[in-house]
Amino acid sequence: MASFEVIGGNKLKGDIYPQGAKNEALQILCAVLLTAEPVTISNIPDIRDVNKLIELLRDLGVHVEQLTPDTYLFRADDINLDYLESEQFVELGRSIRGSVMIVGPLLARFGQAKMPKPGGDKIGRRRLDTHFAGLEKLGARFNYDTPDIFYSATADRLKGAYMLLDEASVTGTANILMGAVLAEGTTTIYNAACEPYIQQLCRMLIRMGAKISGVGSNLLVIEGVEKLQGTEHVMLPDMIEIGSFMGLAAMTGSEITIKNCRIPELGLIPETFQRLGVKMEFRGDDIYIPEQDHYEVDTYIDGSILNISDHTWPGLTPDLLSVALVTATQAKGTVLIHQKMFESRLFFVDKLIDMGAQIILCDPHRATVIGQNNQIPLRGIRMTSPDIRAGVALLIAALSAEGRSIIDNVEQIDRGYQNIDGRLNAIGAQIRRI
Ligand SMILES: CC(=O)N[C@H]1[C@@H](OP(=O)(O)OP(=O)(O)OC[C@H]2O[C@@H](n3ccc(=O)[nH]c3=O)[C@H](O)[C@@H]2O)O[C@H](CO)[C@@H](O)[C@@H]1O
Ligand SMILES: C=C(OP(=O)(O)O)C(=O)O
Structure with missing residues (x-):
């Protein structure tokens, strides 16, 4: 079983090309x-x-x-x-x-x-x-x-x-x-x-x-x-990977450009991360994400708490809720994440809680995330990747965290992300496959 050793806290900078879907x-x-x-x-x-x-x-x-x-x-x-x-x-x-x-x-x-x-x-x-x-x-x-x-x-x-x-x-x-x-x-x-x-x-x-x-x-x-x-x-570029890079950029305060995104095919994905406070600019078919020290969650028109939930297309894909959840942990504001389709996809939040995130798992489908506005960073720990998307969410958490993390069972991440360590290291991450 392979693991990643991740040294967190580095800002990433540069262009990244999404893989095929x-x-x-x-x-x-x-x-x-x-x-x-x-x-x-x-x-x-x-x-x-x-x-x-x-x-x-x-x-x-x-x-x-x-x-x-x-x-x-x-x-x-x-x-x-x-x-x-x-x-x-x-x-x-x-x-x-x-x-x-x-x-x-x-x-x-x-x-x-x-x-x-x-x-x-x-x-x-x-x-x-x-x-x-x-x-x-x-x-x-x-x-x-x-x-x-x-x-x-x-x-x-x-x-x-x-x-x-x-x-x-x-x-x-x-x-x-x-x-x-x-x-x-x-x-x-x-x-x-x-x-x-x-x-x-x-x-x-x-x-x-x-x-x-x-x-x-x-x-x-x-x-x-x-x-x-x-x-x-x-094949189209992988929209789940594109969304994962948006969350990664926000959590690590990085300036990155996601290249050749086929933006019209992304549905609600950009808007979902924008509502979490992630700034982005569409430059032709690229998505430019500027460095942001803080990002603030939107509320509804009446001031009530934002709810991010999955739905069949053209709703938001369930495959991005784990990344949206981890992104919310360092935003300013509170978000309710509601994973309607799958009942065992949110249990990985216990690892984020161990890292210092403020999350209440309300039931198997819903978690309330109280963002820390980048004032209390997550801390590195040892953890296991339970599924592809939780795995990448944990990788994002580890990259943003203070200190060293070990993520075990990264074969789960490899199921869906091509050479993720190599590609992220090329723009400044510190991930070692051990
Ligand atoms: C290989 C592949 O393509 N996998 C994707 C595919 O899986 P897959 O095709 O297996 O998923 P399905 O679309 O069949 O269903 C996913 C889950 O949602 C529930 N459900 C589905 C439709 C619906 O109208 N109501 C409802 O409740 C199903 O009961 C099931 O629990 O679609 C899922 C849902 O987007 C994604 O998470 C998977 O990444
Ligand atoms: C759930 C997923 O994949 P699979 O259907 O292959 O398990 C996914 O891609 O997030």
């Missing part, structure tokens, strides 16, 4: 299974979860060729479905959330699919009912092996259907969509998720010959086609 990459990589023709994908982040999915695809028989450090060519013209029976598949599939999205494409193209219970962050219940219910509506038959938590599914050619999803699941929408593009007839997905990840997947599928309308909305209408062709795709 992790959650988009996991969808897009699964989509290469929908065609036997070559698909070239660029701006692929070099992170653990994505590398594991690429390995899984390679083991499944996809021809994988790395053209440049972030560009790969994939050709799924010789798929070996027997691999789905192997121990190796179960192990790899179990270690990442994204593996669940091979089911839709495999069912659509080969009429069968299997998968173990997918991995990903342990941040609360992560049910898959929406995926299965949607694919069943398209005609798939699922079998659940309860003791081993292994799912298998078969289908004749999938048939288009109308469905109203019980929740706007991100990976669920992607899975059903990838089934529907090759189904016979029309599929309507209402209450579809519409995150930029899904929009990007739709655009890619359309370039491959799929017929999809309603992109960007929660009503997708898909006319199934017989066959899809190859394409080229470029």
Whole structure:
């Protein structure tokens, strides 16, 4: 298990380039299974979860060729479905959330699919009912092996259907969509998720010959086609990483420019950090964050306490609440952080409390943060990273803290942040991988 030794208190200065989006990459990589023709994908982040999915695809028989450090060519013209029976598949599939999205494409193209219970962050219940219910509506038959938590599914050619999803699941929408593009007839997905990840997947599928309308909305209408062709795709910058850098800049009083952000795709993210008091300027497609010794939380028009909560897109992504929370610890003012989607994502605040932050965990979903206006700095401690976003929030806390911190289990951070120690050290951080 790797750890970071962090010497806090340094101000950072310079430009930082966001990596390609992790959650988009996991969808897009699964989509290469929908065609036997070559698909070239660029701006692929070099992170653990994505590398594991690429390995899984390679083991499944996809021809994988790395053209440049972030560009790969994939050709799924010789798929070996027997691999789905192997121990190796179960192990790899179990270690990442994204593996669940091979089911839709495999069912659509080969009429069968299997998968173990997918991995990903342990941040609360992560049910898959929406995926299965949607694919069943398209005609798939699922079998659940309860003791081993292994799912298998078969289908004749999938048939288009109308469905109203019980929740706007991100990976669920992607899975059903990838089934529907090759189904016979029309599929309507209402209450579809519409995150930029899904929009990007739709655009890619359309370039491959799929017929999809309603992109960007929660009503997708898909006319199934017989066959899809190859394409080229470029991943968006990772909006969660961009938000993480905003919080980092504020907490460490740093002057940084986040380059090439695709600002129109960031939704409420900039505004959320602005309401926490983080000043920023949009310079073309870059976001410039000036050095700030103090930042002050906004209140509502009637003077009441700011509440930052997650919501399905175009609301604020739940993946940034841990960073918003840590940012609030040194702001001037009080904030209520309300994590509605996941019930086990706020427990990491006990580590921030040990560092000296003023936080009341009201219940598993809500924490009140009383900001210290940079008057009492956090102090370095030893801690463990429980999940990707809590991990990066703890890293930000450690970088702002007085003294030395050790963060254990940084593999969690590596799941989603590419060479984060190297990139932050390049602009003045002191992080050592031990
Ligand atoms: C690989 C990947 O892309 N992972 C992301 C994806 O996970 P994933 O697709 O697994 O998450 P889902 O969108 O399915 O659901 C996330 C959680 O929110 C709840 N829920 C969801 C929709 C809804 O309308 N109401 C509701 O309560 C679900 O019950 C679940 O507990 O989306 C999550 C929600 O943005 C993100 O945190 C994950 O980073
Ligand atoms: C929860 C996340 O990822 P995953 O769904 O892969 O666990 C995340 O990216 O914050």
